[in-house]
Amino acid sequence: MAPVNAGEVQTPFEPKYDRASEVKDFDDTKTGVKGLVDAGISEVPRIFHQPPDTVGKTSVPSATQFSIPVIDFQGVKEDPSTHKEIVKQVLNASHEWGFFQIINHGIPVSVLEEMKVRARRFYELDDELKKQFYTRDTSKKVVYNCNFDLLISPAANWRDTVYCDMAPSPPKPEELPEPFRGMIVEYTDRMMSLGHLLFELISESLGLNPDHLVKIDCAKGLGHHFHYYPACPQPELTIGASKHADSCFLTVLLQDHIGGLQVLYENQWINVPPVPGALVVNIGDLLQASPLISNDRLVSVKHRVLANSVGPRISVASFFSTYFNPNPRLYGPIKELLSSDNPPKYRETTVVETSELKAFDDTKAGVKGLVDVGITKVPRIFHQPPEKLHKFPVSNDSQFSIPVIDLEGVNNDPITRKEVVDKVGNASRKWGFFHVINHGIPVSVLEEMKDGVRRFYEQDDEVKKQYYTRDFTKSVTSLAVNWRDTFFSRMAPGPPKVEDLPPVFRDIMVNYSKQVMNLGNLLLELLSEALGLKPDHLKDMDCGGGLLMLCHYYPGCPEPELALGTSKHADNDFFTVLLQDPIGGLQVLHEDKWIDVPCSPGALVINIAYFERCFRKRGAQSAGKLGRTESFSGMFFQNFGPETVRTYQGTNFFGLDNDMFVAKSTELCGLCGKVASFMSYW
Numbered sequence: 001m002a003p004v005n006a007g008e009v010q011t012p013f014e015p016k017y018d019r020a021s022e023v024k025d026f027d028d029t030k031t032g033v034k035g036l037v038d039a040g041i042s043e044v045p046r047i048f049h050q051p052p053d054t055v056g057k058t059s060v061p062s063a064t065q066f067s068i069p070v071i072d073f074q075g076v077k078e079d080p081s082t083h084k085e086i087v088k089q090v091l092n093a094s095h096e097w098g099f100f101q102i103i104n105h106g107i108p109v110s111v112l113e114e115m116k117v118r119a120r121r122f123y124e125l126d127d128e129l130k131k132q133f134y135t136r137d138t139s140k141k142v143v144y145n146c147n148f149d150l151l152i153s154p155a156a157n158w159r160d161t162v163y164c165d166m167a168p169s170p171p172k173p174e175e176l177p178e179p180f181r182g183m184i185v186e187y188t189d190r191m192m193s194l195g196h197l198l199f200e201l202i203s204e205s206l207g208l209n210p211d212h213l214v215k216i217d218c219a220k221g222l223g224h225h226f227h228y229y230p231a232c233p234q235p236e237l238t239i240g241a242s243k244h245a246d247s248c249f250l251t252v253l254l255q256d257h258i259g260g261l262q263v264l265y266e267n268q269w270i271n272v273p274p275v276p277g278a279l280v281v282n283i284g285d286l287l288q289a290s291p292l293i294s295n296d297r298l299v300s301v302k303h304r305v306l307a308n309s310v311g312p313r314i315s316v317a318s319f320f321s322t323y324f325n326p327n328p329r330l331y332g333p334i335k336e337l338l339s340s341d342n343p344p345k346y347r348e349t350t351v352v353e354t355s356e357l358k359a360f361d362d363t364k365a366g367v368k369g370l371v372d373v374g375i376t377k378v379p380r381i382f383h384q385p386p387e388k389l390h391k392f393p394v395s396n397d398s399q400f401s402i403p404v405i406d407l408e409g410v411n412n413d414p415i416t417r418k419e420v421v422d423k424v425g426n427a428s429r430k431w432g433f434f435h436v437i438n439h440g441i442p443v444s445v446l447e448e449m450k451d452g453v454r455r456f457y458e459q460d461d462e463v464k465k466q467y468y469t470r471d472f473t474k475s476v477t478s479l480a481v482n483w484r485d486t487f488f489s490r491m492a493p494g495p496p497k498v499e500d501l502p503p504v505f506r507d508i509m510v511n512y513s514k515q516v517m518n519l520g521n522l523l524l525e526l527l528s529e530a531l532g533l534k535p536d537h538l539k540d541m542d543c544g545g546g547l548l549m550l551c552h553y554y555p556g557c558p559e560p561e562l563a564l565g566t567s568k569h570a571d572n573d574f575f576t577v578l579l580q581d582p583i584g585g586l587q588v589l590h591e592d593k594w595i596d597v598p599c600s601p602g603a604l605v606i607n608i609a610y611f612e613r614c615f616r617k618r619g620a621q622s623a624g625k626l627g628r629t630e631s632f633s634g635m636f637f638q639n640f641g642p643e644t645v646r647t648y649q650g651t652n653f654f655g656l657d658n659d660m661f662v663a664k665s666t667e668l669c670g671l672c673g674k675v676a677s678f679m680s681y682w
Helices: 017-030 032-038 080-096 107-121 127-133 178-205 351-363 366-372 384-391 414-430 443-457 462-466 501-531 609-615
Strands: 070-074 098-102 142-145 160-167 222-229 239-244 250-255 259-265 268-271 277-284 303-306 313-320 404-406 433-437 476-478 485-492 547-553 564-569 575-580 586-590 593-596 604-608 620-622 624-625 631-637 660-662 666-669 676-681
Touching: 017 032, 032 222, 070 080, 080 098, 080 178, 107 160, 107 178, 107 222, 107 250, 107 313, 127 142, 127 303, 160 178, 178 222, 178 250, 178 313, 222 239, 303 631, 366 485, 366 547, 404 414, 414 433, 414 501, 443 485, 443 501, 443 547, 443 564, 443 575, 485 501, 501 575, 547 575
Parallel strands: 070 098, 404 433, 620 660, 624 666, 631 676
Antiparallel strands: 098 277, 142 160, 160 222, 222 313, 239 303, 250 277, 250 313, 259 268, 259 303, 433 604, 476 485, 485 547, 547 631, 547 676, 564 624, 564 666, 575 604, 575 631, 575 676, 586 593, 586 624, 586 666
């Protein structure tokens, strides 16, 4: 089915592999995976290579041990006793598996077969005819492309897809692809009828009135995904659809005879064999255990589709969701199912909240845009659950304060250097956070960097919008949610062209990044020595090879008690260098208490990140942090981008033990006032 919840695949690519360019070249052909197969390729292109644990044929039990339930709907509307038995089977299958097959469901086999034939006909059209539908604009009613997340995913899936949004506002007939123009209308009508029946049965299985789920619009929206999985020359290297769960209310799948769908059940992949005339039904996230309505009575499970040397495989996945048609209805645990023994586990939300996020994102004005138009209430999409805001107390105890380390003379005096190394080691072990002063970067440079960040955000929106993007393959981006906006730039090892940087802080950004790189190399030496290694050990492992700059802008917040500037997290890099302005707001979680990180003039904040912890397992703690200000962060990576991940092994990476340093969580609280911070991440 469609991997709606992406982000589970992370592929280690070798250095010097320009995946972004290869992806762009492939996407620009607008012919998809079928175009590759038609061209006669004998090897799977690298952009489709999946990590072994993604495509590994995890032991699949025999059909006699585990098999997806098959439910016969014959007589469901005519015979009350049959109806009752089917309701029971639907509940058991939805609770135990989240998946089941249905037969005698009311849609003639001839209609199912013709729908598959029409889908195949579309893909067999001349490329030039198909290209008119090829787009990355998901707001269109008809979208044809290869992998909706192709531009940002670490590894592509071996399939092409046509999506048609058919309810509640279908496209005009002339907007639909000619091969299945008439057929899709009939199929939609029949699928809507079946959807209503399924929601009635699920409602009854939960002890509700039959029309309960239909009345709350679960059957209001319907979209079809026509998937085409070409024969694959090396199916062991890739996958048709990576592990995911569907972000909808309910999915009904029509698959052909080839198969390949697997469901994750009790940590084992179970085949879903094609059954002639059957449809596969699965519970989506909006009905499932983890989000909302059933409050853990139903489950939405992970599933995948294997690549196959035989093909093409055709499937039609019909998703019941109002995602593309905003609906203001609140969805939450059904009140009739709640009790003192079964309290609500999730807050009410709307499918439209997703659309609100998209609408906010489409303004490309960020949080600053909201403040500039004079809002007095924090929009719901920024509201944080109380436990996130108040889970840990804030300590005012003077005994808890972030260490401040003076680097004066560290390169000149051996005695001073030894003392500094000891302090860095102690701070990294105990806190994972520390300030550095006399670090070699002039205060004038720090102040100009903060001023430059502020100048960027105070530009006219139209000027800033040219940098606003969700394409993380770009070197320079600006993006927004928590209560902050962020400008992002990769400054090493392959910095953007100077002319690609915003003119308002172009020069200072280049200057600052060079100076932070120098400081980063010094810090890597000190950390190496603190671990009892040679000074250049971590540098030789390329820990200082990549530098990512994040310029954060935290506007004044009208209701800071409802939002966070940055929610609790730890940085996923080697280490981070933070420049913050006088307003502050950064907090570190230490001994289950939030500790303020005060702003010290001329100081920089250093924090150990999770990645640094990985290769010293004897060493650093990465701290939890909260945020509210403008800040400038630099993150140090070996390189930025999945295409250049280096493999670390042996004693260099995992050979040290005892967690010498610690990676701690941090968080930023929503506050009044504007501040600019710049983080340099290694």
